[in-house]
Amino acid sequence: MSDELQNYQLQLQQVEAALLSDPNNEELKKLKVDLEEVIELTLDLKNKAEEAANLPEYTEPVAIVEEEDEITRSLLAVEEFVAQNKNKKIWRVGDVCMAKWSEDGQYYEAKIDVINPNGTKRIYWFKELEEEREVEKKKWLAFANKAIKTKKSGLKTRSIFASPDTVNGRVGIGTCGISGKPMTEFATAEKWRKGV
Structure with missing residues (x-):
């Protein structure tokens, strides 16, 4: 707060210096009045804050x-x-806190699980929970990748509507995906009669 007060006083000095060179400027006069008012209010606020800080938090009756x-x-x-x-801070079960992990000495987010009568607290480490989740995630990914790898590739089939390889080829006419080749010729079936 004292930095702000010094800043306001410096601005007031600058405005007063500008008023010496231009005493008829209405904007500078109004700015000077406003700065004096701000300085006065800041001093009041500072004094009240100091008075409140000196009061005891608890007074005996x-x-x-x-x-x-x-x-x-x-x-x-x-x-x-x-x-x-x-x-x-009064800790309760379920509160989230920062706790030091004994393995690496770093602080991690944790959740209080139990508060013992002697004041010690048992907590769940979010890091451990994350590691458990990662293990489950890796199992699932391994399973999914295995399923993808075991798919049978089969034969590559081309669409019957693919462009033919030759000029005479026809699209979609019984070529079984081999465009540019003629249709398979079939012999007509003869009627067969017994005894003829």
């Missing part, structure tokens, strides 16, 4: 009645606990 009821005591205890542990 001034007059404690000797006949406190149980609710008042528990509320005061909770208020004091919250004030003391304001910056501490």
Whole structure:
């Protein structure tokens, strides 16, 4: 905030210097008034922030009645606990955190699985989960690749509508994919009668 304040004061000095050379410029006069107002507001904000920082987070009650009821005591205890542990993170099962992995000493995202009574936490490593997923993925890819490799290639067939190899060839007329060759000749079947 002090950097901003110094920046505003520097700008104000520049505007005042410009006003010395051109005292009748209305824009510079308005800019000077605006900068003075911004500096004043920034100083107010800075002072209030310093006052708030100096206040204690928890204050003891001034007059404690000797006949406190149980609710008042528990509320005061909770208020004091919250004030003391304001910056501490309270972890719950299922929270995602960064945890140090003992194998390589690096921090990885993890999910809290169990919180023990002594305060230790058991976590699932996302890295381990990713490795498990990778193993499953590799198994599936190996299976899929094996299925592709075992496909029988068979004979290559050409379309009967492919362009013929010769000028006299016809498209789609019983050439069985061998364009440019004549149709297979068939002998007509003779009738056969018994005894004739």
